[in-house]
Amino acid sequence: MSDVIAIGQDGFYHPLNEQQIIAIIQEARARGQQVRVRGSGHSVAAAVYTSNFQKGMARSSGFNLMLDQMRAVTFHEETATEDSMLVTAEAGCNLGQDPHDPSATSTWANSLFAQINDKGWAFPDTGGIIHQTVAGFISTGSAGGSLTDSVGDAIHAIRFIDGTGQVRYASRETNPELFRAAGVSLGLLGIITAVTFRCVRRFAIQGTEVTTSVQDCAIDLFGPGGNGKPSLQQFLEQTEYARLLWWPQQGVEKMVVWQGKRIPYDPNMKVEPYVEIGRRFDNDPLLTLLTQVLGQAAGSAFYTLVGTWPQWVHALMGNREIRLAFQDFCKKEVGKSTRLLQHLFDRPTLLAHAITHVPEVAEHSSDNGTPGGPLSVTLPADPSKLLELVGSLLAWLGKLYDEGEKLFGNELDKLLGELSEAFICWIIDKFVQDGTQTFQDYWYATLPMDNQISDVRMPTEFTELWVPLSRTQEVMQVLRKHYEEGGMAATGTYSCEIYSAKQSEYWLSPSYGEPVVRIDIFWFAYNLKDPSLSYYPQFWKLLAPYDFRPHWAKYLPDADSATGVGYLRALYPKWQEFMQLREQMDPGQLFVTDYWRWHLDIAEAVPKKAVTTSAA
Ligand SMILES: Cc1cc2nc3c(=O)[nH]c(=O)nc-3n(C[C@H](O)[C@H](O)[C@H](O)COP(=O)(O)OP(=O)(O)OC[C@H]3O[C@@H](n4cnc5c(N)ncnc54)[C@H](O)[C@@H]3O)c2cc1C
Numbered sequence: 001m002s003d004v005i006a007i008g009q010d011g012f013y014h015p016l017n018e019q020q021i022i023a024i025i026q027e028a029r030a031r032g033q034q035v036r037v038r039g040s041g042h043s044v045a046a047a048v049y050t051s052n053f054q055k056g057m058a059r060s061s062g063f064n065l066m067l068d069q070m071r072a073v074t075f076h077e078e079t080a081t082e083d084s085m086l087v088t089a090e091a092g093c094n095l096g097q098d099p100h101d102p103s104a105t106s107t108w109a110n111s112l113f114a115q116i117n118d119k120g121w122a123f124p125d126t127g128g129i130i131h132q133t134v135a136g137f138i139s140t141g142s143a144g145g146s147l148t149d150s151v152g153d154a155i156h157a158i159r160f161i162d163g164t165g166q167v168r169y170a171s172r173e174t175n176p177e178l179f180r181a182a183g184v185s186l187g188l189l190g191i192i193t194a195v196t197f198r199c200v201r202r203f204a205i206q207g208t209e210v211t212t213s214v215q216d217c218a219i220d221l222f223g224p225g226g227n228g229k230p231s232l233q234q235f236l237e238q239t240e241y242a243r244l245l246w247w248p249q250q251g252v253e254k255m256v257v258w259q260g261k262r263i264p265y266d267p268n269m270k271v272e273p274y275v276e277i278g279r280r281f282d283n284d285p286l287l288t289l290l291t292q293v294l295g296q297a298a299g300s301a302f303y304t305l306v307g308t309w310p311q312w313v314h315a316l317m318g319n320r321e322i323r324l325a326f327q328d329f330c331k332k333e334v335g336k337s338t339r340l341l342q343h344l345f346d347r348p349t350l351l352a353h354a355i356t357h358v359p360e361v362a363e364h365s366s367d368n369g370t371p372g373g374p375l376s377v378t379l380p381a382d383p384s385k386l387l388e389l390v391g392s393l394l395a396w397l398g399k400l401y402d403e404g405e406k407l408f409g410n411e412l413d414k415l416l417g418e419l420s421e422a423f424i425c426w427i428i429d430k431f432v433q434d435g436t437q438t439f440q441d442y443w444y445a446t447l448p449m450d451n452q453i454s455d456v457r458m459p460t461e462f463t464e465l466w467v468p469l470s471r472t473q474e475v476m477q478v479l480r481k482h483y484e485e486g487g488m489a490a491t492g493t494y495s496c497e498i499y500s501a502k503q504s505e506y507w508l509s510p511s512y513g514e515p516v517v518r519i520d521i522f523w524f525a526y527n528l529k530d531p532s533l534s535y536y537p538q539f540w541k542l543l544a545p546y547d548f549r550p551h552w553a554k555y556l557p558d559a560d561s562a563t564g565v566g567y568l569r570a571l572y573p574k575w576q577e578f579m580q581l582r583e584q585m586d587p588g589q590l591f592v593t594d595y596w597r598w599h600l601d602i603a604e605a606v607p608k609k610a611v612t613t614s615a616a
Contacts, residue, residue, distance in 0.1 A: 043140055123200075
């Protein structure tokens with residue numbers, strides 16, 4: 001153990017270099033323990049850590065590493081040509097900044113994208129967020145929404161330490177088979193220490209986001225295309241970068257179509273940033289930010305209340321003490337201490353601008369969006385009055401609830417449930433406003449269109465099913481039918497993301513061998529239920545006939561289900577080759593956790609018999 005660095009107070013090992021990683025691997029081999037690496041932790045936890053890992057207890061459950069001390073970036077300018085620029089990033093380098101990096105070492109300045117952009121270079125594509133580390137992103141086959149460009153294609157070489165402690169290097173020229181296995185390896189071949197990417201010249205993106213009813217969408221979403229509308233498959237094929245968000249709830253039925261194309265990089269370009277939630281005020285970035293923060297806070301509050309329904313109603317309404325305490329809190333404390341609220345009330349025009357994106361207020365407002373314009377909403381002078389009002393309303397609702405429960409018992413829950421569904425759809429409909437947003441910004445700021453969504457306020461979980469592109473129309477039709485017939489149990493309260501991925505050469509990429517359309521079903525992470533039991537199985541069953549390969553970083557079907565390991569194995573032509581290389585790279589199964597053993601059906605390693613050289 002002497003050569004192994006000390007474990008950090010956070011329960012992780014933070015090696016400085018390959019030598020320290022090799023020492024950890026040797027020690028893990030000697031002890032027969034697992035080794036895993038955490039990137040930025042955006043995948044489902046079980047896909048990342050050692051089995052039974054709990055924060056702060058890494059020592060007792062194997063070796064969990066964080067490569068925050070290995071984030072150096074090296075440019076290979078000597079070999080750079082007009083269309084090929086190589087850069088090597090150490091594995092722990094984040095693509096952009098990770099705002100929730102537990103080591104607090106990730107900054108925009110030390111991110112890969114900031115550094116290559118300064119050099120005049122770019123990635124040809126990015127995912128919807130850029131918090132990930134270099135190694136974490138590629139290990140699960142993550143990709144942006146494009147059929148013409150991909151991060152996978154941009155990988156030039158991968159360097160890793162295998163399970164015997166040996167340094168491995170693979171590229172298309174050197175060890176091409178190993179390269180195609182290492183391109184998407186789920187952390188099962190070894191610990192990636194560096195990745196070399198082939199960059200392109202930096203560029204900007206010009207695009208639009210158009211929100212319409214599903215009916216009025218400019219794409220023939222469920223048909224073969226015609227009458228001036230492309231089919232969805234054609235749209236994805238013809239559009240450089242695209243992403244659709246489908247809000248399928250009955251009465252909402254909207255489609256948000258984001259699309260972008262490359263334009264030349266111009267340092268003097270007028271930047272018109274894309275704003276996903278909130279409203280853009282071109283002359284007032286602070287106000288834009290405020291609408292974003294308030295929009296996400298409102299979204300978060302809404303989804304938290306919906307996702308924890310009806311528990312909070314019982315807790316709040318059914319429990320007299322909690323109710324009274326809350327009223328008291330509203331009356332006495334909040335009014336005094338909510339500085340932000342007071343600040344807003346002190347600057348009523350700011351608040352008025354911030355809420356003009358709420359349609360009812362906007363409709364009745366004569367405010368033209370210019371700061372200092374007339375204010376059409378009447379705000380109480382003292383915020384504590386508003387909170388008192390909330391407290392009184394709550395008291396009244398509480399009494400109503402008490403009476404209702406006496407009269408109707410369990411029926412009340414049912415009634416509230418039905419009312420809440422109608423209310424939820426009404427709110428979503430107001431939240432997802434028809435309209436068009438145009439934007440123009442640099443590649444690193446626009447391609448990751450979800451980067452501004454907070455992981456804390458709007459934490460989202462997913463199951464994402466990659467289906468051969470040629471089956472797009474069938475899949476859209478079957479999904480529409482399912483949503484129409486299944487009501488809220490099928491649509492959920494969130495949206496479904498639809499995008500594409502380019503064909504990949506990596507054996508375990510879900511787009512190996514052919515381009516795909518991706519059906520990414522969102523789940524608000526603060527919901528009480530477990531989506532892998534309560535929500536996702538219906539989609540795994542529904543899309544089973546369409547040969548889906550699930551995104552490895554997101555929820556996977558149970559291994560022993562009809563879409564489990566048997567189903568997947570048949571869909572990956574190079575499955576066996578990957579498993580053979582895995583065994584060769586990691587004979588002691590240091591990187592195999594219970595999770596991956598189950599999902600990939602990896603048999604226990606057979607202990608090698610001791611070789612005895614007996615004397616004659
Ligand atoms: C909000 C959100 C948005 C997302 N958007 C997209 C998107 O647009 N497109 C898309 O395809 N995916 C998307 N994802 C999924 C995301 O890209 C993956 O979860 C990705 O793997 C996360 O990278 P990470 O750095 O967080 O790695 P982690 O999640 O920490 O790790 C991922 C895997 O890589 C392994 N690993 C990490 N570092 C190493 C290393 N050095 N050596 C060996 N193995 C290693 C881990 O053990 C784990 O198995 C999104 C996820 C979230 C939460």
